[in-house]
């Protein structure tokens with residue numbers, strides 16, 4: 001059993017796959033290292049190996065690796081920046097600066113698309129990355145995602161306040177809002193969908209109709225309507241993680 005972790009800015013996505021077939025046998029989302037330890041402790045069998053990707057600080061990532069070693073005796077393989085993996089060339093001027101979640105989503109995306117692709121990831125941040133048919137990563141864009149847009153509005157205004165349950169209800173439609181919660185939640189989704197449409201336009205300018213669109217991240221479904229041709233691949237970062245960190 002292999003434990004795989006995607007340590008994002010807000011959540012840790014985890015899953016356990018069987019070493020032989022790669023079948024997913026367990027998984028979840030937690031909001032702290034301690035919650036991860038609890039989730040892994042509750043598994044019927046302890047994983048033997050672990051690979052992870054993190055966009056957190058070196059200290060936080062080392063702390064998590066140490067915790068996994070201490071509790072489960074796991075030796076953790078941590079995804080590292082690279083100039084080239086599996087036929088994809090990192091497009092950043094300084095390859096080490098490209099977020100590893102983006103890099104792995106790009107690797108996974110190119111692997112699945114087998115050609116030019118636009119990879120978009122909707123988490124705490126919204127990200128778009130472009131890879132040409134010959135594996136050249138052309139770069140990408142980073143914007144605030146749904147959680148950040150929402151919290152900026154809440155933080156910097158006096159009269160925008162609502163709870164999570166009404167936020168969820170507000171997204172049953174995208175019609176003009178008739179309450180604050182509807183106006184904000186739907187407005188932010190329209191921002192994300194607009195982001196998606198402009199990325200699609202850019203991809204069309206580059207490649208005509210000859211490209212694949214991949215969507216991932218916790219909020220991918222909120223923008224799906226803006227990219228009807230897209231493949232939604234919730235585990236795209238894990239696809240790239242396996243490519244970047246093969247375990248013998």
Ligand SMILES: Nc1ncnc2c1ncn2[C@@H]1O[C@H](COP(=O)(O)OP(=O)(O)OP(=O)(O)O)[C@@H](O)[C@H]1O
Pocket residue numbers: 007008009010011012029055101121122123124125126145146147217218219
């Ligand atoms: N089951 C879920 N658990 C947690 N968040 C979820 C879930 N389903 C959807 N979401 C939404 O997904 C978003 C977070 O996405 P994700 O987990 O991909 O972000 P992240 O990894 O923390 O951030 P980033 O990828 O930008 O570093 C939040 O807006 C959250 O509301």
Ligand SMILES: CC(C)(CO)[C@@H](O)C(=O)NCCC(=O)O
Pocket residue numbers: 008009055097098099100101102125127142
């Ligand atoms: C953009 C985020 C925060 C999204 O998780 C992450 O990919 C990151 O920390 N990137 C480093 C900056 C960059 O990619 O240019």
Ligand SMILES: [K+]
Pocket residue numbers: 006007008009101123237
């Ligand atoms: K992520």
